[in-house]
Amino acid sequence: MTTEQAVHPSTTRPDRARWGDAKLAIMAEVAPVAMIVCDREHVVRFWNQQASRLLGWTENEVLGREMPCLERDAIEPWWEASSAGAPVSARGVRKDGSSIDLEITATVVERDASGAAVGVVAVVREAGGERRADGGATETETGEALRESEERFRMVTLATQDAIYDYNLVTGGVWRSASFERISGAPEELYADASWWREHIHPDDVNNATDALESAMRSGANSWTAEYRLRRANGEYAVLVDRGVILRDASGKMIKVVGAVSDVTERRRLEVQVQESMIQLKAAADALEEQNRRLEGEIIERMRSEESLRAQNEAIRLMSAPVVQVWDNILALPLIGFIDDVRASRITETLLNEVVRTQARFAIMDLTGIESVDTATTKHLLDMMRAIKLLGTRGVVSGISPRIAATMTQLGAETQELVTFGTLKDALRHAIGAATRTAAPLPRAGAPGGGAPAAAPPGRR
Numbered sequence: 001m002t003t004e005q006a007v008h009p010s011t012t013r014p015d016r017a018r019w020g021d022a023k024l025a026i027m028a029e030v031a032p033v034a035m036i037v038c039d040r041e042h043v044v045r046f047w048n049q050q051a052s053r054l055l056g057w058t059e060n061e062v063l064g065r066e067m068p069c070l071e072r073d074a075i076e077p078w079w080e081a082s083s084a085g086a087p088v089s090a091r092g093v094r095k096d097g098s099s100i101d102l103e104i105t106a107t108v109v110e111r112d113a114s115g116a117a118v119g120v121v122a123v124v125r126e127a128g129g130e131r132r133a134d135g136g137a138t139e140t141e142t143g144e145a146l147r148e149s150e151e152r153f154r155m156v157t158l159a160t161q162d163a164i165y166d167y168n169l170v171t172g173g174v175w176r177s178a179s180f181e182r183i184s185g186a187p188e189e190l191y192a193d194a195s196w197w198r199e200h201i202h203p204d205d206v207n208n209a210t211d212a213l214e215s216a217m218r219s220g221a222n223s224w225t226a227e228y229r230l231r232r233a234n235g236e237y238a239v240l241v242d243r244g245v246i247l248r249d250a251s252g253k254m255i256k257v258v259g260a261v262s263d264v265t266e267r268r269r270l271e272v273q274v275q276e277s278m279i280q281l282k283a284a285a286d287a288l289e290e291q292n293r294r295l296e297g298e299i300i301e302r303m304r305s306e307e308s309l310r311a312q313n314e315a316i317r318l319m320s321a322p323v324v325q326v327w328d329n330i331l332a333l334p335l336i337g338f339i340d341d342v343r344a345s346r347i348t349e350t351l352l353n354e355v356v357r358t359q360a361r362f363a364i365m366d367l368t369g370i371e372s373v374d375t376a377t378t379k380h381l382l383d384m385m386r387a388i389k390l391l392g393t394r395g396v397v398s399g400i401s402p403r404i405a406a407t408m409t410q411l412g413a414e415t416q417e418l419v420t421f422g423t424l425k426d427a428l429r430h431a432i433g434a435a436t437r438t439a440a441p442l443p444r445a446g447a448p449g450g451g452a453p454a455a456a457p458p459g460r461r
Helices: 003-007 022-030 047-053 072-081 140-159 179-184 194-200 206-219 265-320 342-359 377-388 402-410 424-439
Strands: 034-039 044-046 087-093 099-111 117-126 162-169 175-178 222-230 236-249 254-263 326-328 330-338 362-369 392-399
Touching: 034 047, 044 222, 047 117, 072 087, 072 099, 072 117, 072 236, 099 330, 162 179, 179 236, 194 222, 206 236, 206 392, 236 265, 326 424, 330 342, 330 424, 342 377, 362 377, 362 424
Parallel strands: 330 362, 362 392
Antiparallel strands: 034 044, 034 117, 087 099, 099 117, 162 175, 162 254, 222 236, 236 254, 326 330
């Protein structure tokens, strides 16, 4: 039996568990002498660490096999002597083939209905140590071995956090290790019988726990396991995992349950906490993903709006300064709305670029769409006219309404340099006529068409 199996008896083999309770099993494993358990067919059912050290075979190599350390003709005499508990000297064989003188003291641990031995435990020693007169172990040696085993068992039960228990179904008594008091918070005298256990299981779990044990009893299983909540002395519930080995008599009747109880309350609490955290994280992740999708949609919509706004601004920009070539060497600039510094600068830039591109000789600025002007607007108009004049283009203003004229007069704007017409039509006629005359060859003196310059077209101011 390994330390893990001693702590968790449910992990031991059923055959091994049948020959003793948890206390005996742990003591046998840590005993300072070699201990071997055999059944009626002389098949090894238990083999402790000292047996491996003495004879060389490991536990896995001998379990389920006929005893390998004795010659076949020596096995039967040893089995017969076990009924009387008398020591037997035998010639043994180690795994490496070497011989060893053995002294074997066997004791029956289980009998059938007829009283015949069906299982024996043997204490095996190398012959030659301190012996009684009859060849057996001395009382001192046996007592020391038992005390050492007891002490090792006590240390194991104190060291483990699990509670080891031995439930005798015949008497109804329950032995539990000291760890159970730490788990339950109840003193030992309160849980010395099985009824305490049933009464303290959570009402929602009692059927699961008892049904698992009863199902194992009916099915002939050699082990059982269950998880349930047990009410502590302070009223709180501990979550326990119970693993047990079922011991039966020769008829198969269950007589004892040996097992270990693990307190997994904190582990389950952390599992629930982790699960809740995972749910919260998933919800947060889903919310963040949804928010990202919404933001992505908003960004796309904003980009579309910005693109549309840029297109509108470009259209407005073009509409705010629509320079049109209406005739060869003649440009028209119809203005609508209010003219501020920014728009005036844009109009001037656009007009100058078109003048340079088209080499226009006339630029008509139509004010029909402007309802009113102030000093700043008038200054902008004059500045534009001066700018295109520097490029050799003559500026013409049309569409001045009576209100605009009165405002410009009241403001005292210097408009002497402006060439103005009442309508765009008159301005076009003047510009076309002037452009045509300028483009025609100059007439010779006295030639037809010569003489004084033609009068200005009607409507000029």
